[in-house]
C-alpha cells in the first residue's frame with residue numbers, strides 16, 4: 001500500500017458524517033452552513049455531508065453545492081438523497097414539512113450507526129471533531145437543552161408531560177443532534193414517531209423526539225447549539241423573521257447576523273441572497289415603503305460592507321425592480 005493510499009484510507013476512517021435536510025427554498029442557506037463547516041475544518045477533520053432533499057432541489061442547485069464542497073475541501077464529500085417521506089400527512093402546523101425529515105435519517109442512511117444532524121439555519125465557527133467524539137452510549141440522542149417559549153395550556157404537552165420536562169430543563173432542541181441511528185433501528189423508535197405524527201404538536205419534530213427519547217438523551221454543552229458568538233455552532237433558531245437572511249432591523253439579536261453574512265459573502269450565491277433579503281424586507285415587513293425610505297433603512301444595516309453594497313448596487317438603480325418583480 002502506498003503512502004497516499006494509506007493516508008486516504010486514514011482520512012476516510014476519520015470522516016465525520018453530517019446530515020442536513022432541506023427543500024428548494026433553503027438550498028442556498030444550506031450552502032452557507034456547509035461553507036462555514038468546511039472553512040473551519042482542519043486537516044484531521046473532514047466530512048461526509050449527506051443532504052436529504054426534496055426532488056425540487058434541482059440538479060443545477062445540487063451541482064452548485066457540489067462545486068462549493070470540491071472547492072473548499074480535498075477530502076470531504078457531499079451526497080444528495082431524495083426524501084421518500086413516511087410523514088407526508090403529518091400536520092406540522094405553521095412549520096415547514098421539512099422539519100420531520102430528520103426522522104428519516106435512520107432509514108435513508110441505512111449503513112450509518114451515528115450521524116451529526118444540523119438544521120440549515122446554523123453556521124459553524126469551529127470543526128466538529130470534539131462533538132463527534134462524544135460518546136452517546138446507550139442513548140438515542142445527544143442534544144442541548146432548549147429554552148423555547150412554553151406553549152400555553154397545550155393538551156398534547158400535558159398528555160406527554162412536556163411541561164414537566166421543560167421545567168426540569170431536560171427538554172432539548174432538535175436543531176443540532178448526534179443521532180444514534182443504530183440504537184434507533186434496534187429499538188424501532190420510528191414506530192413511535194409514526195404514531196406521534198398523527199398529532200399537531202407545537203414543535204413537531206422536537207416534541208416527537210423529546211417524547212420518544214425521554215430518559216435516553218445525553219445532554220451536551222450549549223456551545224454546540226446556541227446564539228452566543230463563542231459557540232461552535234451558532235443556531236439562528238426561531239421563526240422566519242428571526243433568520244439572518246430575512247431579519248427585520250429592530251430585532252434584538254441582530255448583532256450575530258454579520259457572522260452569517262460573512263460566510264454568505266464567500267459563497268457563489270451571495271448576490272442572490274442579498275436580493276432576497278431586500279425583497280423580504282420590502283414585501284413582507286415594509287410593503288408600503290418607498291425607495292427613499294429603503295435607502296434610509298440602509299443606514300441602519302450594521303455591516304458596513306452590506307450597507308455599502310445594497311446602496312451602490314441596488315438601492316439607486318435596481319431597487320424598484322425588486323419591489324415590483326415578485
Ligand SMILES: [Mn+2]
Nearest residue numbers: 119121175237
Ligand atoms: Mn433551526
